Amino acid sequence: MHLHKFEKIxxxxxxxxxxxxxxxxxxxxxxxxxHPPSDLNRVVPAMVDQTAPFDQPGLVKKGENKYxxxxxxxxxxxxxxxxxxxxxAEVTFRTTSKDVIHGFAIPGTNVNMMxxxxxxxxxxxxxxxxxxxxxxxxxxxGAGHHMMMAKLVVK
Ligand code: CUA
Numbered sequence: 001m002h003l004h005k006f007e008k009i010x011x012x013x014x015x016x017x018x019x020x021x022x023x024x025x026x027x028x029x030x031x032x033x034x035h036p037p038s039d040l041n042r043v044v045p046a047m048v049d050q051t052a053p054f055d056q057p058g059l060v061k062k063g064e065n066k067y068x069x070x071x072x073x074x075x076x077x078x079x080x081x082x083x084x085x086x087x088x089a090e091v092t093f094r095t096t097s098k099d100v101i102h103g104f105a106i107p108g109t110n111v112n113m114m115x116x117x118x119x120x121x122x123x124x125x126x127x128x129x130x131x132x133x134x135x136x137x138x139x140x141x142g143a144g145h146h147m148m149m150a151k152l153v154v155k
Pocket of ligand 1: 138
């Protein structure tokens with residue numbers, strides 16, 4: 001088979017570009033210790049209920065108006081399902097999944113996490129307005145996805 005000179009040049013150019021692209025992609029994907037957007041904290045999904053702090057879900061006071069809210073995600077809900085939060089509190093939400101990928105979003109705040117099994121994810125927000133807030137799942141996770149929520153009462 002005879003290839004025209006320009007065909008050869010373009011084939012080589014295409015091949016070299018593809019290899020260069022894959023090398024750049026591989027280096028960027030793995031070289032800097034990249035990982036899913038979460039803490040480096042890991043947890044075994046099946047052991048979440050036995051692993052601190054998720055063995056005792058709920059609010060933990062950490063300082064003056066500072067709290068941790070440890071809230072495992074699962075199909076289809078969060079624990080606890082309802083939580084009272086003092087007005088003005090800075091709350092660090094900490095979650096992980098006991099099964100599949102879920103979302104953890106609180107409309108009206110900056111909290112919007114993807115919850116990946118095996119990883120612990122955190123987000124911090126300050127509640128300056130009293131009222132009811134919802135934690136909702138924004139990753140499709142199965143038959144009960146649309147019912148997956150928890151209530152936060154800030155007062
Ligand atoms: Cu959990 Cu959708």
